[in-house]
Amino acid sequence: MHLLKTITELSHEFGTSEYVLGGGGNTSVKDAETLWVKPSGVTLIDLRPEDFVALDRAQVRRLFEAAAVEDAVKREVVAKETLLAARRPEGSSGRPSVEAPLHHIFPQRFVVHTHPALVNGLTCAQRGAEACARLFPDILWMPYCDPGYTLSREAERAIDEYTRRHGCPPSVLMIQNHGIFVAGDSPDDIRTDYRRLMETLRGEYRAAGLECDLPTTPPPNGETDRRMRGILREVLSKDVLQVQSCGPFSPPRGPLSPDHIVYARSFVHVGPVTAASVSDFRHRHGYAPRVFFTDDGVWSVGDNENEARLALMFARDGARVQYLTAAFGGPQYLSDRARAFIENWEVEHYRRRVALEGGRSTP
Ligand SMILES: [Zn+2]
Secondary structure, eight states: HHHHHHHHHHHHHHHHHOOOOOOOEEEEEESEEEEEEEEEOOOOEEEEEEEEGEEEEEHHHHHHHOOOOOOOOOHHHHHHHHHHHHHEEESSSSBBOTTTHHHOOOOOSSEEEEHHHHHHHHTTTTHHHHHHHHHHHTTTTOOOOOOHHHHHHHHHHHHHHEEEEESSSOEEEETTTTTEEEEESSHHHHHHHHHHHHHHHHHHHHHTOOOSSOOOOOOOHHHHHHHHHHHHHHHHOOOOOEEEEEOOOOOOOOOOOOHHHHHHHHOOOOSSSOOHHHHHHHHHHSOOEEEEEEEEEEEEEESSSSHHHHHHHHHHHHHHHHHHGGTSBBBBBOOOOHHHHHTHHHHHHHHHHHHHHHHHOOO
C-alpha cells in the first residue's frame, strides 16, 4: 500500500541520530477508519511497511470517551489493553506505541514524532515555553506531562483548544522535556516544518555562541580503559558485565527527558569509582549507576553490549541537550515525581527490552 511506503520513507528520513536515539520516536499514517502506527521497540530507521500496527480508530476513540481512571498506573494498563484490542489483522502483531492515541488525535494524515537534541535544548530549558512562543508563535506548546495515555488526554484538550482559537489544528506540538510531534497531510508538509524548526534553532544556538554538537575528545588510553573496566567489574560484582567507553564530556546533572531516564538512568556517577562511591550512589538513588564520568573519559555498563552502548549514547545526548539549554536560560530537569513515574513505568521497560533483544531493532 502506497501510504505505508510513504510513512516508511519518512520514518527512515527522521530516524537518524539527529532526530531520535534507540527505540525512541514514532510515526503513523491514517485514513478515516485505520491508524497505522510504529510498534514499540522497533527503531524508526529499521521500520518496514509490514511492521506497522493497524488500529481500528473507532476503538481508539473509545479511550477518550471513557471516564479517566483515577490511578495513573492503572490508567496506563487499561489504555494498553484497549490499544491491543483495537489491533486489526491487516497490520503486524507488534505492540502499538504508547503514544498511538496521540497520533490518532491529529486530524492530519502523517505524524512524525521525534526527540531531537536541537529541539530538546529548548524543551528542556528554563525559558523553553517563552522561547517557543517567541520563535514559533504557531506551534502548540505543552507543559511536561507523564508520557503514555495521560499525555494523549492532555494533548487532546490542548489541540481542541488550539483548533477552536486558530480555526485549524496545530501542525507542530512541542512537549516540555520530551520532544515534538509534527503532523501534515503530505510528506512535504512534515519536511517543511522540521526544516524550519531545525534551521531556526541552529540560528539561535549560533547567536548564543554555542556549537550544535559536543566536541569530540580522544578516548581514554588503553591502560586507563583496562584499569577502569577492571574496577567496574569488581565494584559491580559482575563477571560478564559489558562496558563501553569514550572520551570525556561534561556529565548531565539530572534527568532531562523520559528516554534519558530509561536508557541512562536519572543520575550518573561522577568522579573516581570505588566500592564506597558506588554503594553511596546506590543508597542515594536506589539503583546502581549505569554511566560513570571521570576526567579521563566516560564509561557505561550493561548486561549486554547494546544496553551499555545505548546508555553511553543517551548520556552523551543528555550532556548535549543540557549544554544547548544555555541558549534558553539553562537546564530544567524533571521533577522527582515525574522522574519516579518513569522509573517505575512498565511500558518503558518493555520498550527498552525489545530494543535490546530484537536483532533487527538494533539502532
Ligand atoms: Zn516521545
